Amino acid sequence: MNAPISRDRRFAPEALAALEGELASRFAERAVVNLSIREQHGHGEGLADAALPDVVVFPHTNEEVAEVVRACAAHRVPVIAFGVGTSLEGHVAAIHGGVCIDLSQMNRVLEVNAEDLDCRVQAGVTREQLNAELKGTGLFFPIDPGANATLGGMAATRASGTNAVRYGTMRENVLGLTVVTPEGRIVRTGGRARKSSAGYDLTRLYVGSEGTLGIITEVSLRLHGVPEAVSAAVAQFPGLREAVQTVIAAMQMGIPVARIELLDEVQMDACIRYSKLEGYEAKPTLFFEFHGTADGVAEQAGLMQQIAAEHGGGEFRWAVAQEERSALWKARHNAYYAALALKPGSFGFSTDACVPISRLADCVLETREDIDATGLICAIVGHVGDGNFHVLVLFDPNDPAERAKADEFAKRVSMRAIAMGGTCTGEHGVGIHKLDALRAEHGEAVELMARVKRALDPLDIMNPGKTVPL
Numbered sequence: 001m002n003a004p005i006s007r008d009r010r011f012a013p014e015a016l017a018a019l020e021g022e023l024a025s026r027f028a029e030r031a032v033v034n035l036s037i038r039e040q041h042g043h044g045e046g047l048a049d050a051a052l053p054d055v056v057v058f059p060h061t062n063e064e065v066a067e068v069v070r071a072c073a074a075h076r077v078p079v080i081a082f083g084v085g086t087s088l089e090g091h092v093a094a095i096h097g098g099v100c101i102d103l104s105q106m107n108r109v110l111e112v113n114a115e116d117l118d119c120r121v122q123a124g125v126t127r128e129q130l131n132a133e134l135k136g137t138g139l140f141f142p143i144d145p146g147a148n149a150t151l152g153g154m155a156a157t158r159a160s161g162t163n164a165v166r167y168g169t170m171r172e173n174v175l176g177l178t179v180v181t182p183e184g185r186i187v188r189t190g191g192r193a194r195k196s197s198a199g200y201d202l203t204r205l206y207v208g209s210e211g212t213l214g215i216i217t218e219v220s221l222r223l224h225g226v227p228e229a230v231s232a233a234v235a236q237f238p239g240l241r242e243a244v245q246t247v248i249a250a251m252q253m254g255i256p257v258a259r260i261e262l263l264d265e266v267q268m269d270a271c272i273r274y275s276k277l278e279g280y281e282a283k284p285t286l287f288f289e290f291h292g293t294a295d296g297v298a299e300q301a302g303l304m305q306q307i308a309a310e311h312g313g314g315e316f317r318w319a320v321a322q323e324e325r326s327a328l329w330k331a332r333h334n335a336y337y338a339a340l341a342l343k344p345g346s347f348g349f350s351t352d353a354c355v356p357i358s359r360l361a362d363c364v365l366e367t368r369e370d371i372d373a374t375g376l377i378c379a380i381v382g383h384v385g386d387g388n389f390h391v392l393v394l395f396d397p398n399d400p401a402e403r404a405k406a407d408e409f410a411k412r413v414s415m416r417a418i419a420m421g422g423t424c425t426g427e428h429g430v431g432i433h434k435l436d437a438l439r440a441e442h443g444e445a446v447e448l449m450a451r452v453k454r455a456l457d458p459l460d461i462m463n464p465g466k467t468v469p470l
Contacts, residue, residue, distance in 0.1 A: 009097045010464070015075040016054055019099070022071050023055055030058040041100045044087040045147065045336075051093040053080060053100035060105055062178055062186050062217045069215065070184030072099050078461050079182075081211040083124065083150030087157055088350050089431025091210050095465045101215060103152055109133045110218065117223045118175055118192055123152025123216050130221075139223040142167040145427065146333045152216045157429040158208030162332070165251075165385030166258040166291065167224060169427065174207050178218035182457040192220065205452070210429050211463040213456050227291035230258075231301060232319040232328055235308045236283045240264055240368060240380075243284040244361040246311040247384045251357050255303050259289040260385040261332055264368065267339060267379035267392070274338030275331035279317070286313075286384075287332055289325070332381075339379045339392040346377075346394040351410040351433075353417035354388040354426030363420055364389055367413055374409050376402075388426035415440060435469045 023031040032038075033055055043050035054077075059065045072079045078098030085092060094100060107124040114137050121130060128148045130141050143154060145161035153159075155177065160169035167173070176190025190196075190203035206213060237243040247260055262284070263271065269282035288304060290297045305316050319325045331338075340348050355363045364380060371378040371391070382389030391413055395406040414424035414437035424430075424437035439446050449468045453460075460470065 008095070011075065011077050011097070015077060016097075019071055019075045019077050020055055023057055023068065023099070026067065027057055027059075027064075032056045032058070038100075041082050041085070041102065042093060044085050044090065044092050049090065049093065051095045051097075053094035054097050056082075056100045056102055058102050058105050062180065065101060065103075065106075065180045065215055065217050066184045066186050068099060068101055069180050069182065072461055073183055073459060076459055076461060078464050079215070080463050081152070081156065081215045083153030083156075084126065084148070086145075086147035086149045087153065087431065088428045089425070089433045091157065091429060091431045091463070091466060093432065095432065098461075103150065103215075103217065106152075106217060112137065112139075112223075113192070114139060116192060117225070118220060119223055120218060120220045121151055122218055123150060123155075125151050127151060127154065134223070138226055140226050141173075141221060142224050143170055143173055146336075151219050151221065155207050155216050155219050156209065156211050158427065160383070160386075160388075160427045162259045162261055162289075162329070162383055164383055164388070164427075165260060166256060171204065171207055173222045174203060174219060175222055176220040177203055177206055177216050179206055179214040179216055181214045182459065182462050186217075187214075190220065208429070210431065210467040212453060212467045213462060215462070227258075227293075227297075229294040229297040230289065230291055230320075230325065231297050232259075232287070232289045232325045233301065233304075233316045234280070234285060234287055234319075234328065235305075235313040235316050236268075236281060236285045237308075237311070237313050238283065239312075240284045240365055241361055242312040243286055244364055244384065246286060246308050246313060248357055248360060249307050249311070250304060251385060253303070253307070255300055255307075256292070257288060257300065257304065257385055258291040259287065260383075261287040262364075262380070262382040262384040262389065263287070263332070263335065264380040266342070266377070267335055267381050270338035270342050270379060271331050271335060274341050275327075275334055277331055287328065289329075335379070335381050336392055339394065342379075343377050343394045345396070347397045348392055348394045349406070349410070350390050350392050350428070351413050352388060352390040352426050352428045353413050353422060353424060354386070355417050355420045355422030357387045359420040359422065360384060360387050360389075363417060363422070366416060367391060370409065370412060370416075374405055376406060376409060378409075383426075386426070387422065390428075411437065430467045432466055435467075439469065 038052040042052035103124040106122040142163040
């Protein structure tokens, strides 16, 4: 079981008792105080720390979410939104106790407008569920963070993933939202038009707010046409520098690669063992995917192969059939679990950073040198087409000194990226782990963020202690 975070409760026991009674009366078995359910909702994916909520509520409608929030506001009890718990920076830990609103049962696809290439879904719909619903329409939703996350959670954390280099992030693909505000009002932002100059862009304010300004209950999304042709390839390199320089050259030439993923030698070794990838070596490796017309895909692939060869890349191994591509990307998406298997009994966490593409080689190589100096077992993976990479850090949960070493290393990854003109997080978000890095990155602008938080959530009940330091 995960270790508990010490909590600073902000409300009196009698306030919680009164609130629990109200929620039980209104929601019956959908308001849960069972310890095992609370434990499941006290941490995200891959975190070694947990902070349990006092109650977990499973609403079915926008109005029910609003009811819960109004009750919490009346008693000044914190509210934490929960999808399926795949976040990585402590977003769902109830560090001040309170009520967890689990949105997983709000899982209906509300409308699909094929002619306009958009749809509207409840927040609990997962990306895999949406794409299953879209089969036969000729459309798909491309944002793929790896985990089968809920679309509400993906909007709240401004997620992206393997396809971001071509299709963008959630920021570019969310058209509008339905949000429950801290006082329990239901508001709708954005719309189905592809552009608008009407008023403040509230949609972009809530996308990436990590549940600290309101609870996202519905999401309107941009869809994309399924490409006529898709092919994938794998190329291995003698060193990290050669692999990263290949990516930089491809991006500078403007080759429209759909996915370009880096696995260093440690991560590749783990994936070979865990996913039974045959015929590969434990070397720095790039996974590519190309989308478009048959002729366009062939041209992109040929250019990419030429660039890789110029940088010492080995033979391209192609995966054109759907089954082959699925196996390849499944191995990539299982990278976290593959890395954990390198050190049985260990805990792991993933940190990410993003830098301008021209500094990617410097940042990745310096990070690898830092890993080697620490003696920790860490693997580097990355959506390197947009300068974003991740480090999976393993440590012994029973060794406080090793945990401290892992935490200090993660801080250096953030600060190194910021010093190179980048950001402390390209897609994981801030949560509770990167508040200091946020200050280092944005300076005085953090106070403006804090003013927005205070203005919209004056009682500080929406996921308090996360995202923006107050």
